[in-house]
Amino acid sequence: MLALAWRGILRDLDRSLLAVASVAIAAAILAGALALPDGFPPSAQIGARAIVGGDVLAMAQPLPGPAASGNWAWVPAQHTYRTDLPLFFPGTLGSLEPAGAPSALTSQQLRRLAALPGVTAVYPDYAMPALGPGGRQVVLRGRDSTLDARLGVQHLIQSGRPLAAGDGMDAVVDAAAGPPPASLTLQVPTLRGSVWDYGSLRTLHLRVVGGYRAPADQPAQVETAQGTEVVGPTGPESTTAYWPSPDVWIPLSTWLAIWARATHGAPFAPAQAGLIVANTLRAATVAKAASAIVPAAIEVPDLVAVAGDSFVQLGGSPVVTSTRAPGVPLALGGLVAALAIVAAAMVMAGTMLTLVAGRRHEIGVLKALGASPATIAGMVAGEAGGLALLGGALGFAATRLVVTVILLAAHAPAGEIVLGGLREAGIVLGACLVAALLCASLPAAEAARLPTMAVLRES
Amino acid sequence: MSLRAVDLTKIYLVGQGVKALDQVSVDFPPGSFTVVTGPSGCGKSTLLSILGGLERPTYGEVWMGERRVDRLGEGELARLRLGSIGFVFQAFHLLADLTAAENVAMPLRLARRPAARERALELLEQVGLGQRADHYPHQLSGGEQQRVAVARALANRPAVVLADEPTGNLDSRSGTDVIALLRRFNREQGQTTVVASHDPVLLAEPGRVLRLRDGRVE
Numbered sequence: 001m002l003a004l005a006w007r008g009i010l011r012d013l014d015r016s017l018l019a020v021a022s023v024a025i026a027a028a029i030l031a032g033a034l035a036l037p038d039g040f041p042p043s044a045q046i047g048a049r050a051i052v053g054g055d056v057l058a059m060a061q062p063l064p065g066p067a068a069s070g071n072w073a074w075v076p077a078q079h080t081y082r083t084d085l086p087l088f089f090p091g092t093l094g095s096l097e098p099a100g101a102p103s104a105l106t107s108q109q110l111r112r113l114a115a116l117p118g119v120t121a122v123y124p125d126y127a128m129p130a131l132g133p134g135g136r137q138v139v140l141r142g143r144d145s146t147l148d149a150r151l152g153v154q155h156l157i158q159s160g161r162p163l164a165a166g167d168g169m170d171a172v173v174d175a176a177a178g179p180p181p182a183s184l185t186l187q188v189p190t191l192r193g194s195v196w197d198y199g200s201l202r203t204l205h206l207r208v209v210g211g212y213r214a215p216a217d218q219p220a221q222v223e224t225a226q227g228t229e230v231v232g233p234t235g236p237e238s239t240t241a242y243w244p245s246p247d248v249w250i251p252l253s254t255w256l257a258i259w260a261r262a263t264h265g266a267p268f269a270p271a272q273a274g275l276i277v278a279n280t281l282r283a284a285t286v287a288k289a290a291s292a293i294v295p296a297a298i299e300v301p302d303l304v305a306v307a308g309d310s311f312v313q314l315g316g317s318p319v320v321t322s323t324r325a326p327g328v329p330l331a332l333g334g335l336v337a338a339l340a341i342v343a344a345a346m347v348m349a350g351t352m353l354t355l356v357a358g359r360r361h362e363i364g365v366l367k368a369l370g371a372s373p374a375t376i377a378g379m380v381a382g383e384a385g386g387l388a389l390l391g392g393a394l395g396f397a398a399t400r401l402v403v404t405v406i407l408l409a410a411h412a413p414a415g416e417i418v419l420g421g422l423r424e425a426g427i428v429l430g431a432c433l434v435a436a437l438l439c440a441s442l443p444a445a446e447a448a449r450l451p452t453m454a455v456l457r458e459s
Numbered sequence: 460m461s462l463r464a465v466d467l468t469k470i471y472l473v474g475q476g477v478k479a480l481d482q483v484s485v486d487f488p489p490g491s492f493t494v495v496t497g498p499s500g501c502g503k504s505t506l507l508s509i510l511g512g513l514e515r516p517t518y519g520e521v522w523m524g525e526r527r528v529d530r531l532g533e534g535e536l537a538r539l540r541l542g543s544i545g546f547v548f549q550a551f552h553l554l555a556d557l558t559a560a561e562n563v564a565m566p567l568r569l570a571r572r573p574a575a576r577e578r579a580l581e582l583l584e585q586v587g588l589g590q591r592a593d594h595y596p597h598q599l600s601g602g603e604q605q606r607v608a609v610a611r612a613l614a615n616r617p618a619v620v621l622a623d624e625p626t627g628n629l630d631s632r633s634g635t636d637v638i639a640l641l642r643r644f645n646r647e648q649g650q651t652t653v654v655a656s657h658d659p660v661l662l663a664e665p666g667r668v669l670r671l672r673d674g675r676v677e
Binding site: 004007011361362364365366367368373375453 | 533570
């Protein structure tokens with residue numbers, strides 16, 4: 001039967017090659033779509049890296065995960081609070097800060113991080129507290145428009161424009177709640193020692209030039225989550241409710257000037273910095289190297305993964321819960337791959353119908369000899385499956401070759417390349433086979449139903 | 460194995476309906492050699508195709524030994540043809556893409572029998588085509604093709620051989636050779652052999668002759 005099938009393929013070589021080629025193209029597209037996460041992890045989409053400030057987050061304090069939540073404590077106090085960790089900012093009654101001495105990245109650490117192989121830029125987290133309209137706390141962030149452009153911040157802009165070189169007292173604000181106002185007035189506390197003094201506030205008038213919206217699955221809200229305090233009839237009360245503080249982005253030069261005035265010239269030391277790497281494939285390698293320099297270095301996808309769970313728990317209330325959704329490129333790649341498979345399967349069905357029509361005599365003879373309908377259907381389906389596997393293997397091999405070269409150039413571990421290749425090969429070949437068999441079922445059934453004597457009499 | 464038809468009627472639904480067989484009842488004893496003859500259109504081929512399970516009768520019964528053939532499902536019929544019936548057709552019906560040996564081995568492969576090629580070569584030797592085993596049908600003469608078809612029909616050692624006009628497309632010498640082969644195998648191996656033909660050479664052979672006219676046994 002194999003010989004018969006093989007010679008049948010050769011006899012109708014043009015159609016067989018068309019079927020193989022169509023499946024090969026579909027397999028190549030599918031393999032490419034599957035390989036996308038190798039180079040662009042879903043959580044390392046532009047939005048996440050733009051918000052975080054890089055592909056790897058280097059932190060002065062380890063981020064508390066579920067296993068380390070005991071490292072964080074709610075510290076009640078009156079009016080002033082210790083908070084030289086600018087991730088979290090005080091309210092009027094308390095602050096969320098790590099137990100033990102807070103710390104910041106030293107300039108030496110920042111230099112060593114910048115010198116790591118694969119790191120093209122270090123983006124310190126320029127952040128300080130401020131009060132927005134109605135006394136609502138906001139985080140005032142200094143943004144470098146050049147680095148923002150490299151991180152793809154423009155993709156987050158919902159209205160207006162991102163910050164640009166030459167901007168002065170301009171701001172881009174969170175537009176998640178609605179259209180941003182044309183202007184914004186903030187009040188900035190004064191730093192005295194290691195304490196922000198909210199009794200001495202400076203007023204800033206900013207022109208709003210744009211509004212941004214953070215992706216739903218990025219960790220910006222974790223960074224800005226904070227406690228709220230309520231003054232009750234019997235005195236201060238703290239709650240365990242948390243909500244995100246909106247970020248207000250201002251040009252870095254403006255931010256540095258404000259910092260200098262608010263701190264009377266105290267040097268700025270960031271609690272965290274984003275490392276922008278040349279190739280996102282190397283983010284994990286860079287994170288590992290950075291961990292030798294700082295207490296915690298987290299690859300952005302991992303950070304998002306942590307945020308996807310109950311990230312920081314205090315009093316049993318999760319600060320953030322979010323659901324990871326596949327990025328647009330992945331979804332689009334999957335859609336294109338699915339369409340390609342469907343198109344290839346239709347070509348395969350047409351090919352098999354033509355092959356069956358051209359083999360009526362052969363099928364009739366086989367049935368007369370004693371081939372059962374199942375055998376005949378299996379022969380047709382087997383032939384379609386064979387063509388699909390051949391095409392699938394060719395298409396997959398072509399794409400995987402390119403992917404492997406890219407992965408090797410990015411110093412991806414050989415084991416991961418091999419395992420990833422095997423996994424994707426199984427998916428691609430399985431999809432091609434299933435699609436071909438589904439589409440061959442009609443011609444296979446038709447072949448099995450051919451009336452033996454009628455077919456033999458035709459010839 | 461005996462072969463028996465009881466009141467076989469076959470009506471083809473063409474136009475007002477064509478009655479190809481009309482209440483034909485006939486027995487073919489085990490090991491017998493029967494020639495079914497009659498003018499064109501008398502129902503010879505229809506009778507053989509129904510006896511072999513290639514078609515179903517409109518009415519009547521077909522028995523092979525103690526087994527009623529006309530009530531079998533498609534899968535069971537296929538198994539019956541594969542294991543118990545060998546066909547020889549007027550148009551040979553060899554598979555053009557396979558060699559003579561591969562054609563003869565095909566029923567063995569369908570039945571998943573071991574040593575299919577060896578058995579095929581043995582049969583080809585028996586029909587005098589041992590040297591032509593690797594030739595394709597288009598490289599063989601008509602007589603050689605029909606001898607390959609005879610070898611193929613005997614591959615699974617069937618109990619019944621049905622030959623429909625086996626000499627119809629052959630010259631007289633080749634036809635004589637094929638008839639001699641069918642007679643020899645019937646004699647040596649004891650298959651119940653039914654040959655539809657109006658070849659005078661065949662009719663002159665010893666054995667039973669069943670004459671059909673207008674779908675009825677004369």
